[in-house]
Amino acid sequence: MRGDVQPLYADPQLECMPLADLVRIAEGKLVESSVIVRAARSSLYRERWTAAGVIPADITSYAALRKLPYTNGRDLRLAESQYAPEEIVCSEHVRLWISTSGTTGASKWIPRSDRDLADNRQTGKRYVYLAHGGSRFRPGQEATFGLAAPAPFVTDSSAVTGSIDGMLLEIPGETIALNYTEAQDALFFALRRRPSNFAAFPSVAMRMAEGVAELAPAAARERLAESRSLQNLLAVLITKVRKVRPRDLVPFRHCVFAGEPLDPYRPAIRQAYGVEPFEVYSFSEFLGVMGDCAAHDGVHLWIDYCLPEIIPQSEIEQEEGQPGYIPQAIPLWEAEAGQRGEFVVTNFADAFPLVRYRTADLIELVSRQPCACGRTHPRIRVLHRTDDIVNLGLVRFSIFELQKRLSVLPGLGRWQLWIERQDYKPKAILKVEETESRQDSQVLKEQVLQEFLSLDAVKLGLDNHLIAEPEVQIVAAIEERRTQSGKLRMVVYAADIRPGGG
Amino acid sequence: MALAELVIPFGDPRDDQLPLEELIRKGERRLIQENIVARAGSSALYVRPWRKAGVRAGPPRTLDELQRWPLISGADWLQAQSAFPLGRLFVETPRLWVSSAARGNTRKWVPYGERDLREIMGLANRMSRLVQLNPCDRVLIVTGPAPRAGNALPYLWAMADMLSGGRHLEFIPGSMATLKHSNWPIFASRMKPAVLWASMADALALRQPLLEAGWPVAGSASPTATPRKGLFFGHAMGEDRAALEHAYDLEAFSLYFSAEFPVLAVECPAHQGLHLWLDACLPEILPRTELERERSQAGYQPQAIWLTSAAEGEEGELVATTFGQSLPLVRYRTGDLVRMVSASPCSCGCTHPRIEALGRMEPGAG
Numbered sequence: 065m066r067g068d069v070q071p072l073y074a075d076p077q078l079e080c081m082p083l084a085d086l087v088r089i090a091e092g093k094l095v096e097s098s099v100i101v102r103a104a105r106s107s108l109y110r111e112r113w114t115a116a117g118v119i120p121a122d123i124t125s126y127a128a129l130r131k132l133p134y135t136n137g138r139d140l141r142l143a144e145s146q147y148a149p150e151e152i153v154c155s156e157h158v159r160l161w162i163s164t165s166g167t168t169g170a171s172k173w174i175p176r177s178d179r180d181l182a183d184n185r186q187t188g189k190r191y192v193y194l195a196h197g198g199s200r201f202r203p204g205q206e207a208t209f210g211l212a213a214p215a216p217f218v219t220d221s222s223a224v225t226g227s228i229d230g231m232l233l234e235i236p237g238e239t240i241a242l243n244y245t246e247a248q249d250a251l252f253f254a255l256r257r258r259p260s261n262f263a264a265f266p267s268v269a270m271r272m273a274e275g276v277a278e279l280a281p282a283a284a285r286e287r288l289a290e291s292r293s294l295q296n297l298l299a300v301l302i303t304k305v306r307k308v309r310p311r312d313l314v315p316f317r318h319c320v321f322a323g324e325p326l327d328p329y330r331p332a333i334r335q336a337y338g339v340e341p342f343e344v345y346s347f348s349e350f351l352g353v354m355g356d357c358a359a360h361d362g363v364h365l366w367i368d369y370c371l372p373e374i375i376p377q378s379e380i381e382q383e384e385g386q387p388g389y390i391p392q393a394i395p396l397w398e399a400e401a402g403q404r405g406e407f408v409v410t411n412f413a414d415a416f417p418l419v420r421y422r423t424a425d426l427i428e429l430v431s432r433q434p435c436a437c438g439r440t441h442p443r444i445r446v447l448h449r450t451d452d453i454v455n456l457g458l459v460r461f462s463i464f465e466l467q468k469r470l471s472v473l474p475g476l477g478r479w480q481l482w483i484e485r486q487d488y489k490p491k492a493i494l495k496v497e498e499t500e501s502r503q504d505s506q507v508l509k510e511q512v513l514q515e516f517l518s519l520d521a522v523k524l525g526l527d528n529h530l531i532a533e534p535e536v537q538i539v540a541a542i543e544e545r546r547t548q549s550g551k552l553r554m555v556v557y558a559a560d561i562r563p564g565g566g
Numbered sequence: 567m568a569l570a571e572l573v574i575p576f577g578d579p580r581d582d583q584l585p586l587e588e589l590i591r592k593g594e595r596r597l598i599q600e601n602i603v604a605r606a607g608s609s610a611l612y613v614r615p616w617r618k619a620g621v622r623a624g625p626p627r628t629l630d631e632l633q634r635w636p637l638i639s640g641a642d643w644l645q646a647q648s649a650f651p652l653g654r655l656f657v658e659t660p661r662l663w664v665s666s667a668a669r670g671n672t673r674k675w676v677p678y679g680e681r682d683l684r685e686i687m688g689l690a691n692r693m694s695r696l697v698q699l700n701p702c703d704r705v706l707i708v709t710g711p712a713p714r715a716g717n718a719l720p721y722l723w724a725m726a727d728m729l730s731g732g733r734h735l736e737f738i739p740g741s742m743a744t745l746k747h748s749n750w751p752i753f754a755s756r757m758k759p760a761v762l763w764a765s766m767a768d769a770l771a772l773r774q775p776l777l778e779a780g781w782p783v784a785g786s787a788s789p790t791a792t793p794r795k796g797l798f799f800g801h802a803m804g805e806d807r808a809a810l811e812h813a814y815d816l817e818a819f820s821l822y823f824s825a826e827f828p829v830l831a832v833e834c835p836a837h838q839g840l841h842l843w844l845d846a847c848l849p850e851i852l853p854r855t856e857l858e859r860e861r862s863q864a865g866y867q868p869q870a871i872w873l874t875s876a877a878e879g880e881e882g883e884l885v886a887t888t889f890g891q892s893l894p895l896v897r898y899r900t901g902d903l904v905r906m907v908s909a910s911p912c913s914c915g916c917t918h919p920r921i922e923a924l925g926r927m928e929p930g931a932g
Contacts, residue, residue, distance in 0.1 A: 089631075159728055161738045163748060171749050178728050204577070215709045216741035216750045223712055224721035227662045231680050232569040237591055238677075240663040243711035245743045249669050249714060257652045257663070286671070290648045316769075524747075 072197040072438065074190045078368060079439045083432060086367040086440065087126070094371070095124050097412040100132075103419050107151035108135060108143040112481055126371060126395060129410060129420070134393075136422040137164075140172050140349070149173055155180075155415040163216040164348040165460075171216070174348050177415040185229040186371065190261050192235060194357050194364065195318060195342050197437070201496030206237040209259035211268055214243045218348050237261075244268065244528075248275060252283045255310070260317040262310075262337065266329035267530045269321060269456040273310050273336035280308035311338030320344055320355065324457045325446050328559070332488040345446055349421065351413045362430030362443025365396065372396040372442075373408040374429065380406055380450055393420075394494065396429060396442055403429045406450045420466070424451040448557055454481060455557075456490035459525035463554050469515040475499055475508050479544040484558040487533035494514070494536045496544075509536045574730045576688035579695060581845060582916045586909060589844040589917065590874060594629050596889050597848060601625060603635065606894040608657050610650035629848065632897070637852075637885060638872065639869070639899040643674050643826070660892040664715040666825045676715070676825045679892030686719065687726030689830040689846060694723075694733055696834045696841060696916065697795060697819050699761060704736045705777075706754045708764035708772065711743055713847050715825035716799075720763055735761075742768055758782075762814060765800035773813045797821045797832070802925040822923040827900055828887045831921065839907030839920025842873070849873040850885040850898070851906065852915035856929075857883060870897070874919055876906040883927060901927050 073079040076513035078086075088248040094100065100123040103109050113120070116133050124128050143152055149159075155177040162474070174256050176184075208226075212219035223241035230237055240254045251272065264272065281303040288296040302308070310316070313504045321329070323346035333341045344355040345363045350370075356363050365372050379391035393408050407427045411418050425446055432442040448455045463481070470476060484491045496512055498505065513536045517523060525531040545553040584592070596602070596637075603625040606612055619636035626632040647655055648671070652705040660677030668674065678686070699705075710716030724737045736759055740750035755776060762769065796814055798806075799821040810818045822831040822840050829847055842849055853876070856868035870885045886902045888895040907920040 088567060092708055149753065157734050160724055161736075161753075163750065163753070171753075173753050181728065212712055214711055214743040215707075215741040215742065216748060220709060220712065220717070220739060220741065221721045222726075223662060224718050224725060227683065228572070228722075230724045231572060231661065231683070234570050236659075238660045238662065241712040241745065243717070243741075245711045246713065250665065250673065253647075253665075253673070254663075254713075287648075290671070453669050558769075 070193065070196050070199055070297070072193065074193040079190075079193075080434070081440060082087075083367065083397055083440050083442070085249075087371075087395075089368040090371050091125055093368075093412045094126075094129065095412075099410075099412045099417045100129075100419065102154040102414075103417045106143075106154050107147040108140055108418075109419060112139075129371065130185065130373075130393065130395075132420050134390075134408065134420045134422050135418070137172060137349075137424065141170060144173060145170075154417060158415055161216070161222065162164075162218040162221070162348055165217060165458075172349065173216075175415040176351070179414040180351050180416075181225065183413070184225075184352055187233065187354075187366065188226070188229055189233050190366070191216070191344070191353050191355055194355055194437075194439075196371065197238065198358070206239055206261065207257050207259035208239050208261035208263065209254050209257070210239065210241045210262070211247060212241050212243055213262040247272065248279065251275065252279070255313050258314050260315075262316050262319040264321060265323035265458055266321040266326050266333065266341075267324060267489070269319070270329055270332055270336065271529050273332075276310050276313065277307045280313075280537050309336045309338075311336060322346060322353075325448065327445070328457075328485050328490070329488045336475065345444075347423065347425075349418060349423075350409065351411060354515055356443070357435060357439065358435040361435060362445050364435065364439055364441040364443055365475070367397060367441050369411065371410040373410075373420070374399050374403060374405040374427065375408060376403060376405040377426075397432060399429045399432070401429055401431045401433075404447070407446075408446070424449050424453065426450045444465040447559075448483075449521070454483070454492075454555055456483060456492060456522075456525060459490070459521050459531050461519050461521040465519060466516065467554070469518065470512065473508070473511050473515065476512065478542050479512075480545070480553065481555045482558060483555065487531070489532040492522075492534040493530035494534065495539045496536060497540070497542055498538060507536050509538060512536045572684055572729055574684050574688045574691065574726060576579055576685075576692045576843070576845070577730060582692070582696070582841075582918065583911075584845075584917055586844075586874060586911075586917055586919070590629070592845050593848045596845070597625060597629070597632065597887070598625075600888060600894075601891055602887065602894045603632070603896055605657050606896045609893055610637065610646040610654035611643060611893065613650075614645065614897065632848070632887065633850075633870065635897050637868070637897045637899050640674060640826075640901050644900050647675055656892045657894070658892050662718065663713060664718050664825050665713045666715065667710065667714050674826060677892040678718075678828075679890070681891035682828075683722065685846060685889075686722050686828050686830070687729070688826070689843065690719070690723035690726045691730055691732055692829050692843070693821070693832045694727065694735065695788070695796070696832055696914070697797065698835055699733055699735065699795065701733045702736065703733065703737065703760040704757060704758075705761040705763060706740065706759040708762075709739055709741050710765070710766045711741065715823065715828055716765065719823065719828065719830070723763075726837070745772075745775055749779075751776050751781070754772060755780040755782070760794050762796040762816065764798060764808065766798045766803065767800055768807050769796065769798055769814070770806065795819060799823060802923055820923060822902070822921075824900060824902065826895065826898065827887075827888065829886070831923075834912060834914040834916055836913045836914060839922050841916050841918040842911070842921050844874070844918050846889070847895075848887040848930075850887075851876050851880060851882040851898070851904065852885055853880055853882040873906060873921070874909045876909075878906055878908050880906040881924065886923070903927055 100120040104120040153175050158175040159178050160176045163173050223239050274379040284299040284303045319339050320342040326343040344353050346353045373393035375393045383389045383391045386529045406422045407425045426446045430443040434440045453460050477499040479496040615638045649762040656677040658679050662678045663678050666674040707720035727735045796816045796818045803820040807818045819833045831842040850870035851873050852868050852870045860866045860868045884900045884902050903924040905922040911917045
């Protein structure tokens with residue numbers, strides 16, 4: 065890999081083989097990895113599987129797998145609260161525990177074994193080829209700058225694990241990682257290293273771009289005070305006449321974003337960073353990373369690495385309207401392009417395998433035809449949540465929590481939360497009905513707003529400039545947007561109702 | 567694809583018990599064979615101080631010759647990182663940048679090369695060995711925020727244990743930054759870790775939140791219910807030792823490192839000082855008398871003595887020469903006050919000299 069031009073693929077055969085063959089590899093792993101037998105030991109699965117009469121050793125194909133019940137984040141949270149944390153573990157040994165963000169409730173804890181970390185390294189390598197394949201690598205001159213969340217979130221360890229993985233894989237490059245808490249203080253120094261690569265959450269990257277504009281004049285003055293050079297003097301003058309963007313400071317070549325859907329931020333990121341952004345899809349429960357290639361036409365799902373399914377939206381709505389209904393998933397490799405639904409995944413992880421895990425992420429299948437990059441792994445787009453969790457980018461909260469707070473307000477009738485965008489920032493608009501015409505509508509608006517702002521996640525998001533100022537509108541009647549089963553939608557994502565939305 | 571083999575040094579326990587004279591000679595050999603001073607000379611860090619001192623001679627051939635090189639300090643570091651492009655700070659391309667814990671313009675940025683990372687991992691394994699951690703011990707690591715060294719080191723420890731097939735330690739991370747936004751104190755309490763790694767300040771501040779999260783009350787729990795060992799760093803342990811041991815019902819071990827000098831000096835179970843690894847650095851000490859003279863006499867150049875020659879009880883500023891790949895330190899004044907405990911073999915069998923970390927020098931001192 066230390067040559068001038070990187071090959072396009074880590075393993076051309078595996079990247080480009082017919083889809084059906086990839087599925088066969090994944091089905092083979094169901095048996096080879098004994099994943100179901102191992103998973104049956106976990107407190108997450110064992111009781112429900114026993115109740116469902118599952119014989120783990122019989123699950124040797126996708127057809128058999130799909131008879132297993134689904135699992136979701138709530139099940140995991142419940143298992144972790146009812147049993148000792150170790151009881152979810154399926155491997156002999158755990159090396160590292162990481163936690164989910166906890167934005168959708170209490171953080172869930174995920175174990176990683178040494179084998180998991182090794183598998184993660186291999187998908188990391190695949191990702192490097194996916195993103196850089198065919199490009200010119202400059203050994204020893206490629207610095208990566210990343211903004212990471214503090215422990216116990218997985219990105220806290222990524223600078224070290226990524227560096228050691230790079231050494232093991234002989235992929236050159238240096239890393240500078242900052243936690244958000246240190247970003248303001250250390251940002252300009254990190255940028256002085258002129259990193260080629262940048263990794264962050266999209267909303268945080270845009271917040272950083274705003275911060276660069278705000279802090280650049282003072283930083284330039286400071287540099288000039290430290291070192292009186294013509295270059296530093298010019299920098300001060302430039303900040304007086306124009307707004308500085310990250311692209312003005314560093315010629316980034318590759319920017320990758322994860323943690324929330326990239327699409328709403330894409331144009332703003334292009335402007336601020338001067339590159340076409342790449343998207344990575346991953347979540348703490350899942351092992352490994354998946355991303356889009358240089359064609360930027362959806363995130364490639366490694367079909368040999370997991371067995372992905374999709375629960376169509378119509379099935380989800382039927383489930384919402386009909387208690388006890390079990391929605392039917394279809395394998396992603398058989399779904400039609402444009403199909404939207406909840407992403408369900410089975411993988412072969414060692415310490416904590418996911419088996420028919422409902423992610424609550426609404427995805428759209430972009431295509432299962434070979435991509436322009438030559439890869440045959442289907443491509444998806446991640447849209448937003450399917451469950452009760454309101455998704456304002458990194459800021460997430462339960463709609464039931466909001467409902468609880470609003471229910472105490474006198475004079476408040478029906479309400480509906482619209483998620484729109486103000487430029488690239490998520491903006492919440494609460495449309496509310498009054499139960500009777502009042503003189504003091506303004507008071508009601510203020511009360512609703514205060515209840516909304518009292519949600520911790522919203523407050524944090526606002527304090528950190530990750531979301532736009534929320535708004536309350538009193539309306540004569542909220543728009544009747546209903547699910548297929550007839551339920552009134554409490555949350556409406558504006559992108560869903562625009563042509564080509566998503 | 568086959569993975570590169572990462573050779574992690576310091577894995578041989580016999581190296582912990584070599585005769586002192588042999589350790590000194592080993593350090594001297596590294597100084598010469600790895601051409602430390604000549605390599606360091608291409609870093610911007612040394613440009614001004616070495617020019618000012620008129621250093622022109624070829625690289626030192628003995629430890630005594632090394633002492634002709636001028637001392638450099640954190641102020642030189644800050645000046646170099648501010649005045650030169652960062653590419654001039656290191657002598658070999660780094661893998662990872664870390665920083666000191668200071669904020670703003672006083673934050674020192676330190677490049678770690680691949681060999682540096684391997685050496686730190688080796689020292690971390692050595693720490694496990696010296697502290698006598700048990701196989702499969704569960705470790706709660708309270709990490710500092712990246713880019714501080716206190717963020718990278720515990721993860722390097724985890725990777726070291728993994729790659730060397732060591733003790734199969736299990737790591738649970740947490741951080742002060744997420745104390746109010748994550749359930750990690752609850753999770754950590756439920757997991758009953760055997761080892762706690764934290765700065766002393768964090769460990770003291772965490773006691774109450776951990777208690778509220780269900781951490782077993784000291785003295786009332788079964789022996790396995792609280793950490794049995796605590797690795798604490800950040801300032802002189804002093805009277806905090808008793809407070810920490812009482813608060814967490816554990817045996818406290820003092821640990822010393824900095825971003826620039828990640829040597830991971832640590833106490834053994836004898837608790838008679840921190841073992842400073844002589845095969846990982848060449849330590850000197852600037853005695854207090856010299857520091858006082860420097861303070862009172864403008865322009866005075868204080869004279870350092872080799873730590874191994876210092877009398878027991880000698881106090882002063884620690885000066886380090888390292889075998890760094892990305893940025894070797896040559897007679898770097900760490901700004902940390904230490905006391906020489908002993909250069910005699912320890913009752914644990916380890917022959918590397920022992921120091922006591924007394925904390926940072928007062929601002930302006932030296």
